[in-house]
Amino acid sequence: MSGGGKHLVVVGTGVAGFRTAQVARQSGWVGDITIVGDQHHLPYDLPPLSKQVLQGIWDSSRSALVTADELAALCIEYIAADPAERLGIAAGTVVLRSGLRLTYDALVIATGASATSWPGAEGVHTLRTLDDAERLRDHLAGARDVVVIGSGFVAAEVAATVSSAWSATVHLVCRGDGPCHRSIGAPAARWLRTVHEANGVVVHAGCSAQSVEKLDGLRHEVTLDDGTRIEADVVVAGLGAAPNIGWLRGSGVPIDGGILTDDVGTVLGAATDRPIYAVGDCAQWQWQGRREPRGQHWTRATEQARAVGGLLGSGEAGDEKKPLPYVWSDQFGAKLQIIGDIDQRDDVARVTSTATTFLSVHAKDGVVMGVVVAGQPRLAIQLRRMVREAADLKTVLDAVPPVPTA
Numbered sequence: 375m376s377g378g379g380k381h382l383v384v385v386g387t388g389v390a391g392f393r394t395a396q397v398a399r400q401s402g403w404v405g406d407i408t409i410v411g412d413q414h415h416l417p418y419d420l421p422p423l424s425k426q427v428l429q430g431i432w433d434s435s436r437s438a439l440v441t442a443d444e445l446a447a448l449c450i451e452y453i454a455a456d457p458a459e460r461l462g463i464a465a466g467t468v469v470l471r472s473g474l475r476l477t478y479d480a481l482v483i484a485t486g487a488s489a490t491s492w493p494g495a496e497g498v499h500t501l502r503t504l505d506d507a508e509r510l511r512d513h514l515a516g517a518r519d520v521v522v523i524g525s526g527f528v529a530a531e532v533a534a535t536v537s538s539a540w541s542a543t544v545h546l547v548c549r550g551d552g553p554c555h556r557s558i559g560a561p562a563a564r565w566l567r568t569v570h571e572a573n574g575v576v577v578h579a580g581c582s583a584q585s586v587e588k589l590d591g592l593r594h595e596v597t598l599d600d601g602t603r604i605e606a607d608v609v610v611a612g613l614g615a616a617p618n619i620g621w622l623r624g625s626g627v628p629i630d631g632g633i634l635t636d637d638v639g640t641v642l643g644a645a646t647d648r649p650i651y652a653v654g655d656c657a658q659w660q661w662q663g664r665r666e667p668r669g670q671h672w673t674r675a676t677e678q679a680r681a682v683g684g685l686l687g688s689g690e691a692g693d694e695k696k697p698l699p700y701v702w703s704d705q706f707g708a709k710l711q712i713i714g715d716i717d718q719r720d721d722v723a724r725v726t727s728t729a730t731t732f733l734s735v736h737a738k739d740g741v742v743m744g745v746v747v748a749g750q751p752r753l754a755i756q757l758r759r760m761v762r763e764a765a766d767l768k769t770v771l772d773a774v775p776p777v778p779t780a
C-alpha cells in the first residue's frame with residue numbers, strides 16, 4: 375500500500391493514462407488520484423475507432439474504457455475538457471487551461487499523440503479521436519469516392535472498413551509494395567495488397583499523394599506522383615502521429631522524439647521526491663540503457679501503464695521483461711499480428727499464404743527476430759511465445775506448417 379495522504383495526478387485519459395490510474399488504485403495507492411483530459415468524453419480506447427465505430431456497428435459509447443460509476447467506485451476524480459498547459463517541476467504543479475492548479479506528489483504524463491494533418495487542405499480528415507471518427511462516419515454517408523492516403527495501419531484499416539461497410543469506391547495511396555509495408559515487410563505488404571484488391575479497394579502502391587485540391591462543396595482532387603488524378607467526396611490522411619508534448623516545453627522534462635524515461639518509465643532527470651513517469655504514445659522508454667522505438671501501439675501502452683501503475687500502487691517495480699513488440703490489425707476479417715521486430719534488412723526465412731491466411735518468418739544470424747501472421751490465431755499464440763524466448767530459426771521453422779493452417 376502506498377500514497378497515503380498523497381496526490382497522484384495523471385495527465386491524459388487514453389488507455390495509457392486511465393489504466394495507470396486504475397492499476398495504481400487496484401494495487402494499493404490509497405491517496406487521491408486525479409486524471410486530467412482535454413476531451414469531453416469519458417476515457418476511451420482508440421482501436422475500435424477505425425473498426426467497429428467507423429463501420430457503424432458500435433455506438434461510440436462502446437469504446438469507453440470505464441463508466442462514470444466505475445470511476446467513482448475507484449475514487450478517481452476525472453477532470454474533462456481542461457487541458458494541462460504548464461508543468462512546474464520545482465513546485466510540483468500542473469496548471470490547466472481553466473487556471474486550475476493541481477499539486478502532485480507523483481505525476482504520470484500520458485498525453486498520447488495527435489494525427490499529422492495534410493498540410494493546408496481544408497476538409498481532409500484524420501483519425502485519432504472519437505470526434506474524428508464520428509465526423510468521418512457522418513461524411514461517409516452517401517460518399518461515392520473515398521481516397522485514403524497513408525502507408526500505416528490506420529490508413530489501411532480505414533480503407534478496409536470503408537470498403538467493407540460503405541458503398542463508396544475506395545482508393546488507398548501507399549508507398550512500397552502494399553499497405554503497411556514498413557511495419558510488416560514486403561512479402562506481407564504484397565499479400566495484403568491482394569486482399570485489399572480482392573475486396574474492391576483500388577490500391578495505388580508505390581505512390582504518394584502530391585497535392586489535394588479543394589473543388590466545389592466537399593469534393594477534392596488528389597494528384598499522385600505518377601500523375602494519376604482522383605476526385606473524391608471524402609479524403610482521409612493517415613500520415614502518422616506526433617507526440618503531444620508541446621505543453622511541456624520549458625518545463626525541464628527531457629524530450630527527444632518523445633518523453634525520455636528509464637526502464638521503468640521514470641522521466642529522466644525528474645526530481646525523485648515527486649516522481650514523474652511517462653507512458654504510452656508520448657513516451658520514449660529505454661530498455662537496459664538503450665532507447666526502445668517509441669511504442670505507438672496498444673499493447674506497449676498498456677504494458678507501460680501496468681508497470682507504472684503497479685509501481686505506484688505497491689511501491690515495488692514489477693519483474694519487467696524485455697518488451698516484445700506486438701501489434702494487431704483487423705482488415706477484411708483477418709487479424710494481422712506482427713510479433714517482434716520486422717526489419718527490411720533481415721532474411722525472410724519462410725513465406726506461406728492463401729487468399730485469407732499469411733505467414734512470414736524474419737530472421738537474423740539464425741535467430742527469429744519477428745513474424746507476421748494473418749488469419750491463424752493459434753499459430754500466432756505459439757509463435758509469440760517462441761519469439762519472446764528468442765527461439766532459433768530451425769525450431770521455429772520446424773514448428774510452423776509448410777502450408778498454412780486455417
Ligand SMILES: Cc1cc2nc3c(=O)[nH]c(=O)nc-3n(C[C@H](O)[C@H](O)[C@H](O)COP(=O)(O)OP(=O)(O)OC[C@H]3O[C@@H](n4cnc5c(N)ncnc54)[C@H](O)[C@@H]3O)c2cc1C
Nearest residue numbers: 386388389390412420421457458485486654655670671672
Ligand atoms: C484509429 C486507431 C486505431 C488503432 N488500432 C490499433 C490496433 O488495432 N492495434 C494496436 O496495437 N494499436 C492500435 N492503435 C494504436 C493504439 O491505440 C495507441 O498506441 C494507444 O491507444 C495509445 O494510447 P495513449 O493513451 O498513449 O494515447 P491516446 O489514446 O492518444 O491518449 C492520450 C490522451 O491524452 C489527451 N491529451 C493530450 N494532450 C493533453 C493535455 N495537454 N492535457 C490533457 N489531456 C491531453 C488526448 O486528448 C488523449 O485523450 C490505434 C490507434 C488509432 C488512432
